[in-house]
Amino acid sequence: MTALLLAQAAADSVVDRFVAAVTNGLSLGAIYALLALGFVIIFKATRVISFAHGAIAALGAYLVSYFATVLNFPGNALGGPIWLQWTVSALFAVLATAVVGLVIERVAIRPMIGEPIFSIAMVTIGLDIVIRTITNDFISTNPRPLGDPFGTSLWEAGPISMAYTEVAAIVVTVVLVLGIAWFFRTRIGIAMRATAFDQEAAMAQGISVGRIFAIAWAIGAGLAAVAGIFSSVFPRASQGVDQQSAFFAFRAFPAIILGGLDSIPGAVVGGFAIGLAESFAAKYLTWSGFGIGFSGIVPYLVMMIVLLVRPYGLFGTEEIRRV
Amino acid sequence: MRGRPNLYVSYESEQSLLPTWTQRIALIAFLFLLFLIPLQGGIEIGAHVYRPLSFLGDNAWLKILSQVAIFGIGALGLNILTGLAGQVSLGHAFFMGIGAYTAAVLGGEVGKAQIGLGLPIWIWLPAAGVVAALVGMLVAPTAVRVRGLYLAIVTLGLVFVGEHIFRNAISITGGSQGVRKFPVLDVRIWKEEQPLLSFTSDGPMWAPVNWLDWLLGPWINFPDEISEEAKTYFILFLLLILFVVLAKNLQRTRIGRAFMALRDRDVAAEVMGVPDAKTKFEAFAVSSFYAGVSGALLVAFVGLATPEQFNLALSVQFVVIVLIGGAGTVSGTLMGSAFVFVFPRLVQDFSVWLTHAVESGGAIASLADVVVSTSANDPGLVSTLDGVSPGLNVSQLNLVIYGLLIIGFLIFEPLGLYGIWLRIKNYWKGWPFTY
Numbered sequence: 227m228t229a230l231l232l233a234q235a236a237a238d239s240v241v242d243r244f245v246a247a248v249t250n251g252l253s254l255g256a257i258y259a260l261l262a263l264g265f266v267i268i269f270k271a272t273r274v275i276s277f278a279h280g281a282i283a284a285l286g287a288y289l290v291s292y293f294a295t296v297l298n299f300p301g302n303a304l305g306g307p308i309w310l311q312w313t314v315s316a317l318f319a320v321l322a323t324a325v326v327g328l329v330i331e332r333v334a335i336r337p338m339i340g341e342p343i344f345s346i347a348m349v350t351i352g353l354d355i356v357i358r359t360i361t362n363d364f365i366s367t368n369p370r371p372l373g374d375p376f377g378t379s380l381w382e383a384g385p386i387s388m389a390y391t392e393v394a395a396i397v398v399t400v401v402l403v404l405g406i407a408w409f410f411r412t413r414i415g416i417a418m419r420a421t422a423f424d425q426e427a428a429m430a431q432g433i434s435v436g437r438i439f440a441i442a443w444a445i446g447a448g449l450a451a452v453a454g455i456f457s458s459v460f461p462r463a464s465q466g467v468d469q470q471s472a473f474f475a476f477r478a479f480p481a482i483i484l485g486g487l488d489s490i491p492g493a494v495v496g497g498f499a500i501g502l503a504e505s506f507a508a509k510y511l512t513w514s515g516f517g518i519g520f521s522g523i524v525p526y527l528v529m530m531i532v533l534l535v536r537p538y539g540l541f542g543t544e545e546i547r548r549v
Numbered sequence: 550m551r552g553r554p555n556l557y558v559s560y561e562s563e564q565s566l567l568p569t570w571t572q573r574i575a576l577i578a579f580l581f582l583l584f585l586i587p588l589q590g591g592i593e594i595g596a597h598v599y600r601p602l603s604f605l606g607d608n609a610w611l612k613i614l615s616q617v618a619i620f621g622i623g624a625l626g627l628n629i630l631t632g633l634a635g636q637v638s639l640g641h642a643f644f645m646g647i648g649a650y651t652a653a654v655l656g657g658e659v660g661k662a663q664i665g666l667g668l669p670i671w672i673w674l675p676a677a678g679v680v681a682a683l684v685g686m687l688v689a690p691t692a693v694r695v696r697g698l699y700l701a702i703v704t705l706g707l708v709f710v711g712e713h714i715f716r717n718a719i720s721i722t723g724g725s726q727g728v729r730k731f732p733v734l735d736v737r738i739w740k741e742e743q744p745l746l747s748f749t750s751d752g753p754m755w756a757p758v759n760w761l762d763w764l765l766g767p768w769i770n771f772p773d774e775i776s777e778e779a780k781t782y783f784i785l786f787l788l789l790i791l792f793v794v795l796a797k798n799l800q801r802t803r804i805g806r807a808f809m810a811l812r813d814r815d816v817a818a819e820v821m822g823v824p825d826a827k828t829k830f831e832a833f834a835v836s837s838f839y840a841g842v843s844g845a846l847l848v849a850f851v852g853l854a855t856p857e858q859f860n861l862a863l864s865v866q867f868v869v870i871v872l873i874g875g876a877g878t879v880s881g882t883l884m885g886s887a888f889v890f891v892f893p894r895l896v897q898d899f900s901v902w903l904t905h906a907v908e909s910g911g912a913i914a915s916l917a918d919v920v921v922s923t924s925a926n927d928p929g930l931v932s933t934l935d936g937v938s939p940g941l942n943v944s945q946l947n948l949v950i951y952g953l954l955i956i957g958f959l960i961f962e963p964l965g966l967y968g969i970w971l972r973i974k975n976y977w978k979g980w981p982f983t984y
Binding site for chain 2: 344345349359479518522526533534
């Protein structure tokens with residue numbers, strides 16, 4: 227009898243552990259996918275790899291905290307239930323971040339058109355330092371809570387137990403991915419695909435390449451802000467957005483590289499794959515020889531191994547070179 | 550061919566490091582200046598005591614200049630990899646860490662739970678470079694397979710993986726507390742008690758003889774004792790000069806030309822018979838050697854290191870030094886290193902001066918008050934009160950300026966400080982004719 231109960235408990239814990247790894251991995255992967263999506267849209271349209279993405283995400287999260295908890299603007303002007311007020315304020319902050327993206331593109335990226343790719347990447351490193359420092363000055367020493375209506379409440383269904391914020395992250399990601407897929411079928415989206423394919427040819431067709439660049443940066447920054455929200459709430463960060471939040475996005479680099487720098491489906495697949503890999507490593511690779519915090523570097527290890535096998539990622543465009 | 554600096558009559562003269570006498574004299578004058586900086590005691594020539602650059606002879610300044618030398622060595626390495634061979638690497642901090650901890654194991658004393666052999670400098674310094682170079686050779690095949698930005702991000706991953714390994718290899722690194730003994734900058738033959746040359750204590754340069762006095766005593770009266778900082782400065786600059794000569798010479802060899810061919814067009818280079826894999830292998834090895842030596846010198850100089858120090862920001866700092874200086878040029882890299890370390894100090898001095906200006910209420914007080922924020926309700930860009938007022942504090946201001954400089958240089962002067970220098974040179978070459 228005891229043996230049976232023990233076996234039952236063991237089976238339960240095995241299932242629980244697996245389910246926890248999967249759910250945690252999916253919600254983490256959703257954040258990575260959002261970050262990767264922003265990276266890829268910017269890269270596809272402008273051929274710029276943005277190292278400033280993490281700083282923009284942290285700035286977005288800070289703006290959400292500022293608009294939704296300090297000012298409560300424009301939510302309170304609208305009235306309605308608390309969660310609606312919060313959502314409206316958060317959306318406003320995301321829009322504000324998108325405007326920051328526009329400004330960045332106009333001020334720092336536009337003058338660099340035609341320069342070597344690596345120079346532009348270095349410009350974004352400079353942007354990262356500037357934005358991160360100024361955001362951190364605003365954040366100051368204590369973490370800033372985002373004041374999201376979900377709090378720490380859990381959604382439970384059978385063996386699944388997830389925070390509502392995690393469910394929200396997955397849902398929002400799916401919606402945004404579908405939205406982006408739809409966007410690429412609109413007039414502007416097609417123009418963006420043309421620009422990604424060949425800037426000069428797109429220009430010859432009457433597409434304003436500059437405007438496409440601006441739109442890409444605005445979308446990228448907006449997506450970064452959304453990812454910033456989900457990476458700064460329970461259970462990813464217990465206290466809110468703090469001085470370290472800007473570094474979170476570096477963990478999304480393996481996701482974009484895994485999927486291939488210029489592939490939207492790649493970004494989504496890569497994001498979820500890296501999220502799951504990290505989550506499973508945290509649950510199962512617990513041998514002490516790996517060291518403390520091993521799951522944090524699993525994404526980079528996966529990325530390196532995949533790149534050695536497929537140098538342009540899983541879905542990236544191969545560059546053909548022969549001697 | 551006197552007076553015709555652009556006329557070369559042989560290949561050798563064109564390839565020589567210092568083709569004209571102007572350059573030779575300028576270099577000697579510059580080296581003499583570097584040599585004079587730490588002698589803040591002043592030089593007695595006749596009845597006068599000269600104190601050249603006495604402000605730079607300040608011990609705090611000497612520390613900054615020593616950092617310039619250490620990071621200059623590391624940046625020369627990255628310049629070889631990125632500037633010459635065109636392989637973008639964000640993994641320089643990792644190789645630096647390898648060098649640092651190799652030096653710590655070989656040169657440091659035994660700690661509570663840390664390995665340390667306490668060997669002399671002539672073992673740990675080259676070994677740090679060699680071990681880093683070996684690790685670099687292991688990484689090099691990745692660069693053959695993965696190109697461009699993909700390579701940048703793979704090397705970025707390397708930094709994170711390296712940091713993790715350093716943090717967990719407690720018996721080597723001492724873990725996040727950094728509790729381990731690092732090597733000391735002194736020269737011993739073996740593990741004897743009294744070092745032959747010590748760079749970490751005040752006193753005469755070389756215990757038995759004050760060799761400066763011995764050498765130049767009849768003409769110049771040198772101080773009998775010089776400070777620890779001045780000695781460190783001397784040894785680091787000697788090493789820097791050694792590595793500069795090596796880097797300069799590497800550029801002129803077959804290997805150096807192969808690097809540049811690979812950078813300019815890898816396919817064309819291969820067509821001309823420059824082997825892709827082998828050349829990248831060499832580039833990574835040389836670059837990592839420099840990084841390893843630089844890391845070893847850094848931990849010996851600071852005497853303290855945590856695994857978190859060898860992070861992405863350090864790699865970025867090296868890339869910034871190379872880019873601000875001017876990629877592909879040795880003198881540019883040195884200018885970049887000097888700029889990156891001297892500039893923050895100037896900004897700091899300037900902010901302190903501004904704050905004083907506000908307090909003392911002089912002629913520029915009202916102007917300075919707009920920029921400086923001195924209390925919680927005083928808006929302003931800079932604040933010397935940390936955490937109280939809304940302005941950026943000095944280190945934050947420095948970071949912002951650092952970031953803006955990166956952006957500004959890349960947009961307005963892609964050739965970096967070297968480009969500015971070239972423009973100044975060309976202007977005066979044609980002066981007073983503007984074309």
